[in-house]
Amino acid sequence: MRRTAATLLATALTAVAAPSALAAPADGTGPSAHAAAAPVINVVPSVVPRGERVAIRGHGWTPGARVRLAIGPPESDADPFAVVRVNRRGRFVKRVTFRGPPALWIVVACEGRSCKRVDRAKVRVVKPAKKGQKTLLHTDRPQSRYLERPRRVGYEGFSIPGNVDSIDLLRLRWSSWGGGKATATGRARVCANGACKTVGASATARKRVRYESREWFYSRVTLRLRADAGIGMRRVILCTLPALCGGRPGPP
Numbered sequence: 001m002r003r004t005a006a007t008l009l010a011t012a013l014t015a016v017a018a019p020s021a022l023a024a025p026a027d028g029t030g031p032s033a034h035a036a037a038a039p040v041i042n043v044v045p046s047v048v049p050r051g052e053r054v055a056i057r058g059h060g061w062t063p064g065a066r067v068r069l070a071i072g073p074p075e076s077d078a079d080p081f082a083v084v085r086v087n088r089r090g091r092f093v094k095r096v097t098f099r100g101p102p103a104l105w106i107v108v109a110c111e112g113r114s115c116k117r118v119d120r121a122k123v124r125v126v127k128p129a130k131k132g133q134k135t136l137l138h139t140d141r142p143q144s145r146y147l148e149r150p151r152r153v154g155y156e157g158f159s160i161p162g163n164v165d166s167i168d169l170l171r172l173r174w175s176s177w178g179g180g181k182a183t184a185t186g187r188a189r190v191c192a193n194g195a196c197k198t199v200g201a202s203a204t205a206r207k208r209v210r211y212e213s214r215e216w217f218y219s220r221v222t223l224r225l226r227a228d229a230g231i232g233m234r235r236v237i238l239c240t241l242p243a244l245c246g247g248r249p250g251p252p
Contacts, residue, residue, distance in 0.1 A: 039090075041109045041121045045175055048098055049128040056094045058109055061086040061117065069094060070108045078108040086111075102127050135178040136217035137205060138240045149177050155221075159240045164231055165191040167223070167238065169203060181206050182218065190229040200226035209241060 039060040048054050061067060065086045072078030084092045098105075102125050111117035134148050141154040156166040172186040181204060188201035205218035219241035225234045 039109070039111065039117050039119050041107065041119045043107055043121045043123040046122065047124045047126060047176075049178075050102055050125050051097065051099060051128055053095055053097045054123065056096065056107060056109075056121070058084075058086070058092045058119075059090055061090050061092065061109075061111055063088045063090050065111050065117075067092060068110045070110070071100075071105050072108070074104060074106055078106065098123070098125050100125055134215050135182075135208060136215055137221075138217040138219055140240060149174050155238045155240075159238055161231070161233075161236060163192060164236075165193075167191070167236065169201065169223070170198070172203070180208060188223060188225055188229065190225070190231055192229075192231050195230060197229045199229050202226070207241065 037060060039058060039062075041056060041058045044055045044057060056069060058067065063086055067084050067086060068080055069082045069084065070078035070080040082094055082096065084094050086092050104122060104124050107121045107123055109119050109121075136148060137150055137153055139153045139155055140157045140159050147153070151172050152168065152170050153172070154166060154168045160167055168189040169184075170187040170189060172184045174182055174184045176182050184203045184205070186201060186203070187198055189196055189198045202224050204222045204224075205220070206222070207218060207220035208216050209219050210216055219239065221238040223236040223238055225236070228234075
């Protein structure tokens with residue numbers, strides 16, 4: 001049952017003595033305590049397979065304050081699971097693993113005993129990929145080609161343009177991973193003619209195929225460089241399936 005704004009604070013005070021249920025309802029219907037400088041939380045990523053980790057990030061909170069975190073289904077109470085301390089810049093980060101059933105969940109952040117500063121964020125838990133059906137990012141380098149949702153991968157050989165020696169993608173942060181199109185932001189270290197330069201970049205992975213394995217992998221990556229990397233182009237196609245861009249075949 002949804003709670004009214006009048007009962008929000010009263011229940012928050014009760015929760016201090018009995019912390020088994022956090023005061024704030026999880027439906028997001030309560031009023032914001034600070035309209036001008038409201039505190040904010042975000043869950044990254046906002047869609048997560050069951051059993052994987054997310055980062056709950058907050059900003060705009062009172063420096064040094066203690067913030068209680070709770071989670072619950074929409075239109076219901078939220079159960080507490082952690083308390084975090086806000087840093088001097090009004091920020092905090094809490095990394096947790098979601099093990100609940102696939103559904104839409106509401107994460108509630110509540111500052112202080114009176115819960116006068118509250119914010120909520122949605123996170124959707126989805127079923128993990130079936131065994132043997134993981135999505136890999138196929139690269140030319142064996143040390144990274146088998147990693148799912150990798151933070152770093154490298155390309156060389158036939159999978160990159162002829163005037164480039166190698167490309168390493170670093171600090172990758174993915175969204176929509178496992179679908180027909182996955183996107184990432186990060187850095188690209190581009191080496192050509194004996195010189196290397198690292199610039200900001202974004203990547204879009206497509207062409208999900210299977211080759212000599214039971215697992216899917218992305219065989220085509222479109223890389224967009226945010227600055228000049230010394231190769232005369234800002235858009236680079238990375239392609240590791242011979243049928244798409246030629247070259248010697250190899251297992252993913």
